[in-house]
Amino acid sequence: MQLLVKYLKPFWKIIAIILVAHVVQAYSTLLLPTYTSGLVDVGIQAKGFEYAVPLAMSQEDYQNLQSLLENPSQVEKAYYRGTDGVFHLKDQVSSKEQLTSLEEDLAIPLALYQRLVYSDQAQAFSDQTLISKERDALQKQASISGLTYVTSQGVQAAIQMYADAGLNPNKVQFDYLFGKGFLMLGITLVTISSAVLAFYLAAKVGADFGYRIRKQLFDKVLRFSDHEIEKFSSASLITRTTNDVQQIQMMVTLFLRIMIFSPIVASGGLIYLFGIQPNIIWILGLSIAVIAVMVFVLFKLTMPRFRRIQGLFDRVNLIAREVITGIQVIRTFGRQDYEGKRFDTANYELQQNHLFSGRVMSMMMPFMIFVLDASSILIVWNGSQQIAGGTMQVGQMMAFISYSMQILISFVMLSNMSMMFPRSLVALGRIDAVLEEPFSIYDQPQALSLEAKQVKGQVTFNHVDFTYEGADEKALTDIDFVAHPGQTTAIIGSTGSGKSTILNLLMRYYDVSEGQILIDGQDIRNLKLADLRRHIGYVPQKGVLFSGTIASNIGFGLPDIEQNQLKEAAEIAHASEFINEKEEGMQAAIAQGGTNISGGQKQRLSIARAIAKRPEIYLFDDSFSALDYRTDASLRKALNETVKDATVIIVAQRISTILDADQIIVLDEGRIDGIGRHLDLMEKSAVYREIAESQLSQAELAAQAHKQEKEV
Numbered sequence: 001m002q003l004l005v006k007y008l009k010p011f012w013k014i015i016a017i018i019l020v021a022h023v024v025q026a027y028s029t030l031l032l033p034t035y036t037s038g039l040v041d042v043g044i045q046a047k048g049f050e051y052a053v054p055l056a057m058s059q060e061d062y063q064n065l066q067s068l069l070e071n072p073s074q075v076e077k078a079y080y081r082g083t084d085g086v087f088h089l090k091d092q093v094s095s096k097e098q099l100t101s102l103e104e105d106l107a108i109p110l111a112l113y114q115r116l117v118y119s120d121q122a123q124a125f126s127d128q129t130l131i132s133k134e135r136d137a138l139q140k141q142a143s144i145s146g147l148t149y150v151t152s153q154g155v156q157a158a159i160q161m162y163a164d165a166g167l168n169p170n171k172v173q174f175d176y177l178f179g180k181g182f183l184m185l186g187i188t189l190v191t192i193s194s195a196v197l198a199f200y201l202a203a204k205v206g207a208d209f210g211y212r213i214r215k216q217l218f219d220k221v222l223r224f225s226d227h228e229i230e231k232f233s234s235a236s237l238i239t240r241t242t243n244d245v246q247q248i249q250m251m252v253t254l255f256l257r258i259m260i261f262s263p264i265v266a267s268g269g270l271i272y273l274f275g276i277q278p279n280i281i282w283i284l285g286l287s288i289a290v291i292a293v294m295v296f297v298l299f300k301l302t303m304p305r306f307r308r309i310q311g312l313f314d315r316v317n318l319i320a321r322e323v324i325t326g327i328q329v330i331r332t333f334g335r336q337d338y339e340g341k342r343f344d345t346a347n348y349e350l351q352q353n354h355l356f357s358g359r360v361m362s363m364m365m366p367f368m369i370f371v372l373d374a375s376s377i378l379i380v381w382n383g384s385q386q387i388a389g390g391t392m393q394v395g396q397m398m399a400f401i402s403y404s405m406q407i408l409i410s411f412v413m414l415s416n417m418s419m420m421f422p423r424s425l426v427a428l429g430r431i432d433a434v435l436e437e438p439f440s441i442y443d444q445p446q447a448l449s450l451e452a453k454q455v456k457g458q459v460t461f462n463h464v465d466f467t468y469e470g471a472d473e474k475a476l477t478d479i480d481f482v483a484h485p486g487q488t489t490a491i492i493g494s495t496g497s498g499k500s501t502i503l504n505l506l507m508r509y510y511d512v513s514e515g516q517i518l519i520d521g522q523d524i525r526n527l528k529l530a531d532l533r534r535h536i537g538y539v540p541q542k543g544v545l546f547s548g549t550i551a552s553n554i555g556f557g558l559p560d561i562e563q564n565q566l567k568e569a570a571e572i573a574h575a576s577e578f579i580n581e582k583e584e585g586m587q588a589a590i591a592q593g594g595t596n597i598s599g600g601q602k603q604r605l606s607i608a609r610a611i612a613k614r615p616e617i618y619l620f621d622d623s624f625s626a627l628d629y630r631t632d633a634s635l636r637k638a639l640n641e642t643v644k645d646a647t648v649i650i651v652a653q654r655i656s657t658i659l660d661a662d663q664i665i666v667l668d669e670g671r672i673d674g675i676g677r678h679l680d681l682m683e684k685s686a687v688y689r690e691i692a693e694s695q696l697s698q699a700e701l702a703a704q705a706h707k708q709e710k711e712v
């Protein structure tokens with residue numbers, strides 16, 4: 001919950017408006033049952049006469065009524081005799097308080113009047129014995145079951161008197177129904193408008209929230225080093241950015257619609273219910289208890305399954321991703337059936353879990369409807385007894401049912417939400433873990449800028465040790481060398497000897513565990529990351545291209561690059577030939593991941609991309625492996641001519657690529673086995689000798705020896 005508050009904080013202003021809209025909506029929604037009750041009890045049953053107060057009386061009725069009053073002065077004050085001889089209620093007697101007070105005085109006399117008018121005796125109004133007998137009966141009734149019955153009798157008398165005065169009670173009824181109906185229409189409009197406003201704003205907050213979190217996640221992941229990416233795994237980062245965010249977005253919208261509205265309506269409805277009839281509220285309590293038990297049982301049954309679904313969803317995603325990216329290899333090795341089964345197992349398990357929770361949840365709705373209907377029946381059963389006893393009216397019972405339903409439905413909604421809520425909070429927790437993850441590689445507060453003009457590009461590894469997070473052994477031990485500008489430094493060694501790790505450390509994808517890496521004498525941890533990387537042209541082992549054009553890939557990250565610079569880079573990287581063969585040339589499309597060109601072409605474009613940057617340091621991680629020998633040699637020759645002053649570090653498996661390097665570093669299980677030129681190493685390093693002899697013929701070795709001896 002704290003997490004939700006943390007992430008919803010920026011939206012507090014809109015949420016405050018939603019809250020107000022919900023209060024207005026709840027208030028107006030709750031007004032309607034009371035008005036409906038009024039329509040039935042007053043508009044229909046009492047012909048629009050709201051109080052047991054005559055609106056007009058003939059002279060005879062006036063006198064008869066006065067004869068029944070203990071204190072006639074109040075009536076005298078409230079009525080005046082009109083020119084038509086009829087006694088009218090004064091216009092000033094119009095407030096609710098005045099009318100209620102008058103009704104309290106008149107209810108019993110009017111009910112008495114009603115009984116006497118319908119008695120068989122002609123002189124009933126002067127028969128004091130009859131009057132006191134009937135008065136006693138009415139007072140007894142009022143003391144037992146309240147004034148409801150007496151008042152309704154009084155209202156009937158008031159209607160009768162109005163008709164006796166020669167006026168039309170139907171007009172009063174019409175005016176009442178029309179007035180209240182109009183008012184109810186207005187209230188409904190207010191309800192609808194506030195509901196629309198609240199729904200719209202809730203959807204807006206949901207969408208903005210989703211956008212914001214997705215953006216924050218994306219920005220964060222962009223700054224992650226390999227360490228953090230490996231920690232979460234790229235599949236999980238994708239699920240968190242898409243699926244998890246989607247789930248939270250939905251939850252936020254529902255939360256703002258239901259979790260705020262339902263409690264307001266439920267508590268408001270309860271207040272109304274107490275106002276109508278507190279002694280049958282136990283029915284509501286009973287229904288809520290039954291629903292709570294049911295929700296608790298469902299929660300216990302489905303929650304473990306929901307948690308499992310989350311994990312299975314990740315698994316299905318992972319297998320799908322793996323299969324789609326490796327589809328060619330899967331086909332080549334005829335593993336379609338195996339992979340199909342693997343996917344099917346995870347998918348089937350996901351389906352079974354969905355089915356189970358679906359079945360359990362599908363029982364919920366009929367059960368809830370049963371509880372709602374059963375409570376309505378209980379209310380009607382109890383209410384009808386109260387109506388018969390004169391303590392309740394039909395409209396009041398209808399209002400009671402409406403309020404009870406509103407409260408119960410709110411409760412059902414809240415229960416549903418409370419089942420969804422923990423699942424979404426798990427997703428929010430997963431998102432928060434990414435957003436709160438500290439960066440392992442970041443700019444120091446006093447990080448130095450690397451001004452382009454000052455950079456020479458001397459790279460120094462100063463007794464560097466490095467261990468990958470979670471690994472038992474060091475990947476590099478005591479790596480110590482200097483790569484000078486204007487020279488080519490080659491790194492060679494068997495698979496897994498740590499060649500790529502050296503380049504990764506120089507790019508600061510990871511930080512060294514011991515020792516230092518320096519550029520022009522500055523520890524790279526003290527330099528601004530962006531500056532450091534701007535001065536390095538890195539060609540990774542696997543040529544990575546992005547969807548777009550050849551031009552956009554070569555000029556990647558260089559918005560101001562000119563057409564001739566692109567062409568020059570392509571020329572040096574020996575990519576021009578295949579580019580020119582394409583109809584659109586530089587503008588030819590590159591598919592996502594560069595799948596529409598060959599491996600060698602991909603490598604050439606990656607090399608061109610590094611050259612276009614014109615950096616001071618070039619890092620080639622086995623970047624010439626997909627080129628044929630001739631292209632490899634001629635590309636390196638062109639490169640040497642162009643990047644004369646740059647520091648070039650080449651990682652290679654192929655010894656022919658590095659024979660002419662100014663210095664060769666031989667790596668063996670993360671340690672330097674030897675540093676020197678080809679000829680030195682043939683003498684000094686057994687590892688090097690073994691590699692050289694396994695790749696080159698004796699004649700080639702002799703020719704190289706002859707060439708280098710001549711150079712010396």
Ligand SMILES: Nc1ncnc2c1ncn2[C@@H]1O[C@H](COP(=O)(O)OP(=O)(O)OP(=O)(O)O)[C@@H](O)[C@H]1O
Pocket residue numbers: 230468469471475493494495496497498499500501502
């Ligand atoms: N992200 C990683 N986490 C843990 N260990 C790693 C990681 N990357 C590489 N290693 C381990 O570090 C060692 C050096 O790996 P590195 O990729 O630098 O070797 P390499 O010489 O470049 O190999 P290759 O020539 O096959 O590319 C290997 O033992 C490898 O298993």
